[in-house]
Amino acid sequence: MKKFILFIVQIIVTTLVVAILLDSFYTYVFLNNNNRNKIEFVINSNPKKYDVVFLGSSRANNHFDSRIFSNQGLTVYNYGISGSRLEESALLLKLMIEKKYLVKNIILEIDLNINSDGFSNGTRAMFMPYLKEYETIQNHYHSISNFNQLYYIPFYRYINYDSKIGFRELFFSAIKKKNSALNHEGFLPLINDQRPLVATDLSERSPKRNKAYEEIKTICKQNNITLIAMTTPICAETINRDYFNHIHKIYPEIYRMEDTVIDDKYFSTCGHMNEKGAIAFTQIVFDKFFKPKNKS
Amino acid sequence: MFFNSLQFAIFLPIVFICYWFFANKSRKYQNFILILASYYFYSCWDWRFLFLLVFSTLLDYFSAIKIERSQTKSGKKFWLWLCISINLGFLGVFKYYNFFAESFAELLNGFGFHTNPVLLNLILPVGISFYTFHGLSYIIDIYYGRIKSERNFVDYSLFVSYFPLLVAGPIERATHLLPQLKVKREFNFEKAKEGIYQIIWGLVKKIVIADSCAIYANAIFDNHNSMNSLSLILGAIYFAFQIYGDFSGYSDIALGTSKLFGIDLLKNFNYPYFSRDIAEFWRRWHISLSSWFRDYLYIPLGGSKGSKLFQIRNTFIIFLVSGFWHGANWTFIAWGLINAIYFLPLLLLNQNRKNLDNFTLGFNFSSVRILFSIVTTFCLTSLAWIFFRSKTIHDAIAYIQRMFTNQNFSPQYFNIERYNYEILFLIVLFTLVEWNNRLKIEPISGKYSSLKLALCILTILALGVFTDYKSFIYFQF
Numbered sequence: 001m002k003k004f005i006l007f008i009v010q011i012i013v014t015t016l017v018v019a020i021l022l023d024s025f026y027t028y029v030f031l032n033n034n035n036r037n038k039i040e041f042v043i044n045s046n047p048k049k050y051d052v053v054f055l056g057s058s059r060a061n062n063h064f065d066s067r068i069f070s071n072q073g074l075t076v077y078n079y080g081i082s083g084s085r086l087e088e089s090a091l092l093l094k095l096m097i098e099k100k101y102l103v104k105n106i107i108l109e110i111d112l113n114i115n116s117d118g119f120s121n122g123t124r125a126m127f128m129p130y131l132k133e134y135e136t137i138q139n140h141y142h143s144i145s146n147f148n149q150l151y152y153i154p155f156y157r158y159i160n161y162d163s164k165i166g167f168r169e170l171f172f173s174a175i176k177k178k179n180s181a182l183n184h185e186g187f188l189p190l191i192n193d194q195r196p197l198v199a200t201d202l203s204e205r206s207p208k209r210n211k212a213y214e215e216i217k218t219i220c221k222q223n224n225i226t227l228i229a230m231t232t233p234i235c236a237e238t239i240n241r242d243y244f245n246h247i248h249k250i251y252p253e254i255y256r257m258e259d260t261v262i263d264d265k266y267f268s269t270c271g272h273m274n275e276k277g278a279i280a281f282t283q284i285v286f287d288k289f290f291k292p293k294n295k296s
Numbered sequence: 297m298f299f300n301s302l303q304f305a306i307f308l309p310i311v312f313i314c315y316w317f318f319a320n321k322s323r324k325y326q327n328f329i330l331i332l333a334s335y336y337f338y339s340c341w342d343w344r345f346l347f348l349l350v351f352s353t354l355l356d357y358f359s360a361i362k363i364e365r366s367q368t369k370s371g372k373k374f375w376l377w378l379c380i381s382i383n384l385g386f387l388g389v390f391k392y393y394n395f396f397a398e399s400f401a402e403l404l405n406g407f408g409f410h411t412n413p414v415l416l417n418l419i420l421p422v423g424i425s426f427y428t429f430h431g432l433s434y435i436i437d438i439y440y441g442r443i444k445s446e447r448n449f450v451d452y453s454l455f456v457s458y459f460p461l462l463v464a465g466p467i468e469r470a471t472h473l474l475p476q477l478k479v480k481r482e483f484n485f486e487k488a489k490e491g492i493y494q495i496i497w498g499l500v501k502k503i504v505i506a507d508s509c510a511i512y513a514n515a516i517f518d519n520h521n522s523m524n525s526l527s528l529i530l531g532a533i534y535f536a537f538q539i540y541g542d543f544s545g546y547s548d549i550a551l552g553t554s555k556l557f558g559i560d561l562l563k564n565f566n567y568p569y570f571s572r573d574i575a576e577f578w579r580r581w582h583i584s585l586s587s588w589f590r591d592y593l594y595i596p597l598g599g600s601k602g603s604k605l606f607q608i609r610n611t612f613i614i615f616l617v618s619g620f621w622h623g624a625n626w627t628f629i630a631w632g633l634i635n636a637i638y639f640l641p642l643l644l645l646n647q648n649r650k651n652l653d654n655f656t657l658g659f660n661f662s663s664v665r666i667l668f669s670i671v672t673t674f675c676l677t678s679l680a681w682i683f684f685r686s687k688t689i690h691d692a693i694a695y696i697q698r699m700f701t702n703q704n705f706s707p708q709y710f711n712i713e714r715y716n717y718e719i720l721f722l723i724v725l726f727t728l729v730e731w732n733n734r735l736k737i738e739p740i741s742g743k744y745s746s747l748k749l750a751l752c753i754l755t756i757l758a759l760g761v762f763t764d765y766k767s768f769i770y771f772q773f
Contacts, residue, residue, distance in 0.1 A: 001316065003485045011492065011749065018754045159762045167758050168718065 019155040026158050026170055030129035033173040035182055038079050039126045040173075042092060043134070047100035051075050052290070054186070055089045055216075056109025056232075058082035062272050063232045064107065066185035068282040074290070078186030084123035085113050086212035091127060091140045093219055098136050103225050107285065110213060110254055111231040112271070114247060115205045117212065125161030189275035190268035199237035200270040207247045228289055230255035233281055235270040236262050260284050297340040298767065299549040300502055307337065312556055316483055323480035327454050330557065334459040338422070341463070345421040348386065353456045355382055356431035360438045360445040376439045383428050383435075390420055395624030423463035425621060429588055430456050434470040436592055443470055451477050458559070460550040464543075464770040466564040466584035473561070481558030490741060491555030496752050497738040498548030499760075502768070505726050506541030507761035508719055509534040517685055520695045524704035528695060530720075535685045536678040537723055540569060542769045543582070548738065562587075567734045569677070569727070572655075572669040574638040575648040577677060585621070589614050604644065611643055612636045622684070627692060631683040638676055654735065722759065 034044035051074040054064040060080025069076040079092055089108065096103065127137050131151060141147055150157045158165055172179075181188055213229070220227040231244055231254060244258050261284070266277030273281060297303045311333040319325035339346050359379035366372040388396075397413035404411050434455070437443045446452040455474050461467075516523055516531030523531065547564035554561045562584045571577035578586050590599075597610045612633075619632020642648040657663040679696070686692035707717065733739035740748045 001483055001485075004483070004488050007485075007489055007492070010746070011753075014746075014750050015753050015757075018750060019757060022754070022758055155757055159757065159760075162760070162762050171718075 016154065023155040023158065027129050029170055029173050031133065033176060035176060035178045036169065036173050037126050037179060037181060038081055038186060039092065041182060042095050042099060043130050045099060049075060049102045050077060050104065052105045052107060053103050054078040054080050054107050055093065056080045057084050057113045058272060059111065059232045060109035061188050062190050063109065063278050063281055064187060065278045065282040066187045068279065068286050070185060072286065076185060080109060080186070081123050084120045085118055086110065086210055086216065087119045088123040090212040090215045091137065093216055094136050094140065095134070097219065097223055105226045105228060106220060108216060108227060108229045109232050110229045111244070111247065111258065112205070114207045114210045114213060116208060117210060122164055125164035128157040128161055129165055131157060189278060190272055191275060192268060193274055194269045197235050197237055197264055197267055197270045199239050200234060201239040202243040203240040205243055207243065207250055209250055228255065229253060231258040233261040233273055233277065234258050235264060235267045237270060297337055299546060300499060308553065315557055326481060327450050327477060330458060331450055331454045334454065334457040334462060337459040338457065338462055341422045348421055349427060349457060352383065352386065352427060352431055353453050355379060356435055356456070357449060357452050359435055363435070363438050364445045372439055376435060379435050380432060383431055387424060387428050390424055392624045426465045426467055427456050427462065429467045433588060433592060437470055446474060460553040461561055464546055464768060466547060466550065466562045467588050468562060476559050484558060487555050487558065490737070491552040493740040494548045494552030494555065494738050496749065497740055498545040498552060499756055500752050501541040501545030501548065503760035504755055505722070506538045506545055508722060509538035509541065511761065512719060513538050513685065520691065520698065524706065524708055525699055525702040526705040527708045528699035532678045532682055536681050539681060539769055546768045546770060567730055569674050570670055570731065570734055571673050572651040572666060573642055573673055574635065574676060575642050576651040577673055585618065589618055593617060607643060608640065611639055615639065626689050627683050627686055630689055630692065631680055634680040634683060
């Protein structure tokens, strides 16, 4: 039996050593790459200066065509992340501040993502490789239920989010395979159009005060960043457009832009505009907020 | 409580410590600890079904004594059939009632009588097919006088409910397991080490191979109407490896766990995808079930004695019943039927017991022929698995039809972030490891075992599927 106990100890030690080695290796690879997603693009970058930064979910990522702004000589980047919620947008902004980014304006897409204080598991996963290296991330996630496991158990964070930061992502990061999410200054145009459009149903959703949005407002205030929060277009077939009135009641400062582009031909799906729609919408946003006033 | 869960990782060491440190004085204590652990293990699924398990155990226990005590053949027969009827009755109600009711209603509807069948809203008790077959084998063995009835209820209960085999086998025989329960087990380091190796290899099969393949097999089977020929072929291959990794992985963990308690269970898999014909495949796949059907159905039906027509009838009965055992769906019956059809030429040409020996490969024509036979058998098996995996016969036929007629072999994009075609490398690597170790129980033992163990742990951690957790397929049977 003594031999068996030693054998089990050997297995436990082997598992621990393998987990520590894997954890170090994965973290090393993710810390030395900046072309797989927008989070590592920020984390593994030098200080930057931006006139305009876009933040939000896929409805920011697919709707704000950065090129419209950059063609006008503005430094701009679309940091919208598909699937993300305001919680992750807030954390990304905090990281930008920590990395000494100088941002003049933030355009924050805030519509369907204000529905709750929820989070995106997929986007949260992308912060996890940097959990031990960045105090900002640690503080942000300190209150989540499995923080101790994620922080202290070697390799647990990679196992817990294996579909996002598992072996495949490690492999692509190691070979520096570029992700299309980082093309066009962060703007991801949608090319294929779903026809007929399937209506987005907002009847089950109710906007609430959102902690992450409050946090973003505070950060912007502290860092002299002009925050422009706005809703973005959604197709005419959407059920319960009254949802947007509720947003406006809770946060009157949010600009209502959901009706600025309405024609079906501008939509890839009901909730997401195609490239044409994004260009049209971004032009409207640019004209409304950034076009130099006519001197005459 | 799944074998690959944290709960089991806590449960197993506790039972191990209690078994070897506190109950090591006598076999009675050992068996008592194991039966307690087994009932707890089973109640973790659903405690209400524990009553069914205990009832089934009591029924078989007392029926066996009654059969043995009966002075007349008719008396023995009465108790045997009473016990078989009640056992199969439970199985029928829980597993097959809705299927028969629906099929009967459909048949009547076909004749123009519109009926709405009364369906039962029952949950299938976990492992019912397995422990029912345990009990039946025991009763039949008693009836034929192959063994004496067991008078110690704890020992008999343990034979039926022993937790490593309770929910998905292997289907044990009283002649094999009961004698082991009648003696005190002494701790054997080599056996326990072998058990640990087998558990770890089982986890590799389940967490790395089966669950990775499952992600793609599910994506392809669930959307087969939009898949091209290449994807559908890959879907069939992925499912073939999913079900092999899943079930043989489970069996390895069960056998390995049992070895930790000094008890050997029946081997359930013997590298079935290296079979040279379908008869050999069935001697290597789910061995405990195949041999059960052979001994308790095929041979009593007359087996291979009698005319060819008689043999064909028996073969078809075995495969159809075997298919139906897996589940109440026409797809399983079709799967059994297809395997029977595969078997038919071998039976007619008296070739079904041709490939009994082990083989080695070299650089010669005979090796090419063996490899060709193995690949052909694998293709035939994978084709049959399509019926096993599909939700309906119609789906399976549509799948196969599209696979052969679509003729588009370009790679298709799957919106799955884990792997894509990289998974094929994993399958090839796994196949090579199994091939090189096909004469052993698992590939870890032997030379450089520590290194191989570390590699397996690394593989589980780095390539395992943890977030898209999949239950063991055979738990539903």
